[in-house]
Amino acid sequence: MLGSAHNLFGSVHIAHVRKSGDGDFTIEHILLGQTAGQVLGGTYHEDLDLMDKLVIQANSAIAAGHLSTDEGNLLVANYRRCLDSYTYFSRQ
Numbered sequence: 449m450l451g452s453a454h455n456l457f458g459s460v461h462i463a464h465v466r467k468s469g470d471g472d473f474t475i476e477h478i479l480l481g482q483t484a485g486q487v488l489g490g491t492y493h494e495d496l497d498l499m500d501k502l503v504i505q506a507n508s509a510i511a512a513g514h515l516s517t518d519e520g521n522l523l524v525a526n527y528r529r530c531l532d533s534y535t536y537f538s539r540q
Contacts, residue, residue: 457487457535457536458481458482458483458484458486458487458490458535459481459482460481460536461478461479461480461481461534462478462479462481463475463477463478463479464476464477464478464479480534481534481535481536482534482535483531483532483533483534483535484530484531484532484533484534484535485498485531485532487535488531495531498527498531499524499527499528499531502523502524502527503524506520506523506524507520
């Protein structure tokens, strides 16, 4: 499994590039690589289940006074952003 998922980083973006006669090039098509959530899905960890569990834990921490509501919301939003993000470095 690790080999097919490139050590859990998923597939990379692929660009189809055509060189023109004048030495310039044109990007004709881009295939997007996998998100962290998609890679985790390949290991039987569904991103919706992970989100549900995090929301439950964040709500428990808020109720216990360990997190403020704003902190809990930020935690959940950042986790969602990470699951939806490309697994390699990007400028997001």
